[in-house]
Amino acid sequence: MTAVLTDLIISDLKVLRKGRGLFVSRIDERVGTTLRTVCDVTDSDGPAEIRHKVGERLGNWAKKLPPDLRLAVMAAFAIAPDARLPLYQDRVNLAAEKLNRDPRTARRRIDDGIHHLAQLAATFTPKQSSRSHGATRWHIAELRTTLALDRERPEVLEQRRIVADVDDLSEVDITVSPAAIGVDMFHGGTLVQHGARRFAYSLRLPEPLRHGQSHELALRARLGREQHARPWYACVLEYPCATLDLRVRFDHRRVPARITAFEHVDPRDFASATGGVTVYADAAGEVQASFTDLTPGMAYGVRWDNARTGRAEDGAGVLAARARSWGDQAG
Structure with a gap:
């Protein structure tokens, strides 16, 4: 069951990282059902509250990652203040520069980080809230x-x-x-x-x-x-x-x-x-x-x-x- 949940969260995270990431204008439509659940997002939450909850939860989970993966995902989702760029490729390039690696390697770091985030998120269920x-x-x-x-x-x-x-x-x-x-x-x-x-x-x-x-x-x-x-x-x-x-x-x-x-x-x-x-x-x-x-x-x-x-x-x-x-x- 955890493996299935992890895959669903990975899918939601890969959708969220597109475009402006957390700062997409219609974030209520971008955050998937599974990600909503693990981030404690409710139907009554507006865009600002959704952005805050998801960003806060992802940021806290990212702190558990190795430094290179943490840097990669903080840039990918535009969580880091200096990574609030309009395009996903812009954030990939920023991560590559900070990691002193090429963009292709930065993308692999982001994918690895997303898998680790999903594994952490899958252990957090509503009953633990x-x-x-x-x-x-x-x-x-x-x-x-x-x-x-x-x-x-x-x-x-x-x-x-x-x-x-x-x-x-x-x-x-x-x-x-x-x-x-x-x-x-x-x-x-x-x-x-x-x-x-x-x-x-x-x-x-x-x-x-x-x-x-x-x-x-x-x-x-x-x-x-x-x-x-x-x-x-x-x-x-x-x-x-x-x-x-x-x-x-x-x-x-x-x-x-x-x-x-x-x-x-x-x-x-x-x-x-x-x-x-x-x-x-x-x-x-x-x-x-x-x-x-x-x-x-x-x-x-x-x-x-x-x-x-x-x-x-x-x-x-x-x-x-x-x-x-x-x-x-x-x-």
């Missing part, structure tokens, strides 16, 4: 969290895109890190603290959302200085979330010698969890870990050794894993 974890009034379609450790007091910037699962959604619950000593709203509504519950807030939306309507918001949390001494940071999520992009910025002069990303870990065991995937800081001292379809109540994040290298390693390490919402921060 974050929406399957019970009825909710809303869920998070996209979460981007950045922890900055290269300053006197660590800070977390969180950007969310939430989606209403009911009509007339006017307020959502927000739980912040127990380590937070202050929370600011950047945009997206009014933050109201729940009395003596120091970590619990409600966000009053600017206007009620209809079922399926999305809304973007951004928060900043200032953490205590003890975060500098704690060699990990993890997100423990309470509500459904489709994707999490976690970035940690270290002082580039004192980057940890080893950094490991972990997914789906009991929060109580995160500090001693084994396994994980090694990730690498870039020249700016930043690491990135991406997760999809998070499970509420489980921890996702990175842990590092106290030993320092003195400088950032060359190259960027990216982990693609599984995920499901923000809410509380265990780290």
Whole structure:
């Protein structure tokens, strides 16, 4: 069954890569039925939402590919910002230039990448979707969290895109890190603290959302200085979330010698969890870990050794894993 599904996804992807790729004007007609299913596209989604869902899902799967195949498919579907060219052949030529190969080789890399994407997509079924974890009034379609450790007091910037699962959604619950000593709203509504519950807030939306309507918001949390001494940071999520992009910025002069990303870990065991995937800081001292379809109540994040290298390693390490919402921060 998986082989049949993989073939169907490959067929849909080869149709999507034609012309402007993700930026074709009638993307609702270009995205095939099987690709719609694995990208969680609904009949009520408009062109912008379809483009966002498909591009986000393909981009997350592409992070699991070897660098050359990742580059090839990011160009083929016009996911990469510099690859948003009008013709497929233009994007093939761009991929060839970046790979330092001829266009014929670039086409083979794209085909190989599409086969790998389809295999990854075939393992993602609707029952694994974050929406399957019970009825909710809303869920998070996209979460981007950045922890900055290269300053006197660590800070977390969180950007969310939430989606209403009911009509007339006017307020959502927000739980912040127990380590937070202050929370600011950047945009997206009014933050109201729940009395003596120091970590619990409600966000009053600017206007009620209809079922399926999305809304973007951004928060900043200032953490205590003890975060500098704690060699990990993890997100423990309470509500459904489709994707999490976690970035940690270290002082580039004192980057940890080893950094490991972990997914789906009991929060109580995160500090001693084994396994994980090694990730690498870039020249700016930043690491990135991406997760999809998070499970509420489980921890996702990175842990590092106290030993320092003195400088950032060359190259960027990216982990693609599984995920499901923000809410509380265990780290």
